[in-house]
Amino acid sequence: xxxxxxxxxxxxxxxxxxxxxxxxxxxxxxxxxxxxxxxxxxxxxxxxxxxxxxxxxxxxxxxxxxxxxxxxxxxxxxxxxxxxxxxxxxxxxxxxxxxxxxxxxxxxxxxxxxxxxxxxxxxxxxxxxxxxxxxxxxxxxxxxxxxxxxxxxxxxxxxxxxxxxxxxxxxxxxxxxxxxxxxxxxxxxxxxxxxxxxxxxxxxxxxxxxxxxxxxxxxxxxxxxxxxxxxxxxx
Numbered sequence: 001x002x003x004x005x006x007x008x009x010x011x012x013x014x015x016x017x018x019x020x021x022x023x024x025x026x027x028x029x030x031x032x033x034x035x036x037x038x039x040x041x042x043x044x045x046x047x048x049x050x051x052x053x054x055x056x057x058x059x060x061x062x063x064x065x066x067x068x069x070x071x072x073x074x075x076x077x078x079x080x081x082x083x084x085x086x087x088x089x090x091x092x093x094x095x096x097x098x099x100x101x102x103x104x105x106x107x108x109x110x111x112x113x114x115x116x117x118x119x120x121x122x123x124x125x126x127x128x129x130x131x132x133x134x135x136x137x138x139x140x141x142x143x144x145x146x147x148x149x150x151x152x153x154x155x156x157x158x159x160x161x162x163x164x165x166x167x168x169x170x171x172x173x174x175x176x177x178x179x180x181x182x183x184x185x186x187x188x189x190x191x192x193x194x195x196x197x198x199x200x201x202x203x204x205x206x207x208x209x210x211x212x213x214x215x216x217x218x219x220x221x222x223x224x225x226x227x228x229x230x231x232x233x234x235x
Contacts, residue, residue, distance in 0.1 A: 002042065002045055002047065003045075005025070007024070007025055008024045008025070009021040009024070009030065010022055012029050015031065016094060017089055017092060017212075017215070018031060018032050018033050018215060019031075020032070020038075026042055027040050027041075028042035028043065030042075033211070033215060033219055034046070034219060035047035035048070035049060049207065051205065051207055053154070054210055055152045056147075056149045056151055056152060057069075059148070059152055059189075063189075063190065090107065094106050094212075094215075096215070096217070096218045102213070103225060103227070104121075104213040105213070106213060107213070108123060108124075108125070108212070108213045109123075109124040109125070109210060109211070109213075110122060110124060110210075110212070110216055110225075111124055111127060111144060111153050111155070111209070111210055111211075112208060112210075112211050112216045112220065113137055113142065113155060113206065113208050114220065115137045115140050115142075115206070116140070117138070118137055118138040118224075119216075119220035119222065119223040119224070120135070120137050120223060120224045120226055121211075121213065121217070121220075121223050121225050121226065122135075122144055123225075123226070124153065126226075127144055127146050127153055128146050128151075131145070131169040132144070132145055132146070132167060132169045132178065133226070134158070134166065134167070135226060140157065140206075141157060141159060141164050142155055142156070142157060142158070143156050143157075143167050145167075145169075145176075145178065145189065147189055148174065148175060148176040148189070153208065154189065154191070154208070155205070155206040155207075155208045156191045156203040156204060156205060156206060157203060157204040157206055158180075158203065159203075159204070163182075165180040165181070165182050165183075166180060166182065167179070167180050167181075167187065168180075168181065175188065175189065176188070176189045177194075180198070183196055183197040184196055184197070185197055185198040185199065185201075187203065191203035191204075191205060
């Protein structure tokens with residue numbers, strides 16, 4: 001929806017391995033990563049971002065046992081990309097200059113956060129290893145949590161009634177459980193308190209973007225990089 005008008009989009013191309021879509025109404029081109037129109041009559045306008053998740057099917061099915069799955073159209077199979085499409089794209093060069101001083105390689109996966117104009121990238125490899133990362137960005141406390149599948153990740157504001165809580169992964173829990181240091185309450189991967197003094201309370205979600213490092217820093221040139229080994233961000 002843009003200014004009350006519902007737009008329909010089609011694939012227009014790929015820009016720096018980022019999806020470009022064209023709206024049927026004006027032919028304007030829109031960038032996937034930012035939702036911004038970068039060419040055409042609607043240039044400069046921006047789509048409103050919606051909350052979303054990137055999960056394994058196992059994780060989705062556990063949380064939504066009656067959830068629906070979008071199936072492909074059998075009659076259009078020949079029009080779909082080959083199964084090797086992502087591998088083929090990964091072999092293409094990127095247009096973002098590689099900085100020899102970078103702590104990450106261009107295609108290293110990060111979880112990107114942007115709050116009040118400040119951006120920070122969290123290496124996915126470290127998050128998968130540590131399970132839980134506590135941080136503060138733009139004065140806002142955040143907790144990043146790797147899913148039990150170690151492929152998905154979510155971010156929450158670890159606050160209840162304006163008070164910050166410290167969350168840690170409960171060892172060997174399945175399904176995944178977090179425990180806060182203040183009350184011993186147990187929290188699940190949706191941010192819901194499932195047992196303990198705060199049972200029934202819900203943590204606020206913070207939208208994050210899984211992305212390649214080269215892409216994230218292109219659209220967030222002032223981003224910092226969280227260094228888990230030191231527990232602080234790098235410039």
